[in-house]
Amino acid sequence: MTLDEAKNLCRGEWIYHRNARQGGKGRATTPLRARVTSVKTWVRQPDRVEVRAVHGLKGYFTIWHERDLANWFVSERKAVENSDEERTRRMRYSAIPHGRCPAADRCIEPVPDEEKCR
Numbered sequence: 001m002t003l004d005e006a007k008n009l010c011r012g013e014w015i016y017h018r019n020a021r022q023g024g025k026g027r028a029t030t031p032l033r034a035r036v037t038s039v040k041t042w043v044r045q046p047d048r049v050e051v052r053a054v055h056g057l058k059g060y061f062t063i064w065h066e067r068d069l070a071n072w073f074v075s076e077r078k079a080v081e082n083s084d085e086e087r088t089r090r091m092r093y094s095a096i097p098h099g100r101c102p103a104a105d106r107c108i109e110p111v112p113d114e115e116k117c118r
Helices: 003-007 076-081 084-094
Strands: 014-022 030-041 049-055 059-063
Touching: 003 030, 003 049, 014 076, 030 059, 030 076
Parallel strands: none
Antiparallel strands: 014 030, 030 049, 049 059
């Protein structure tokens, strides 16, 4: 999440973590989500933002730093795309030479010779 996205958050919106997962036994895991309770900005320090959120019934936390904002996303789809698992998988498939790719239907990144791959 960028600084501008954090400033535009409203109370009650959901944010999704990049790596933390939730899901029980036998269920698909989804990115951990939290509901925004408040967003605080400063007039004299426009590059500073404080996002307070709640996870579950009693889990309150605050996101202060910009490096922490980088781990949170406004949409679940972006959180899944930027997760460490997905990046590792993307790198693994992009390392295959794409003459005739055995996993062409699972490739995530567009390849330079996409016509050859299909």
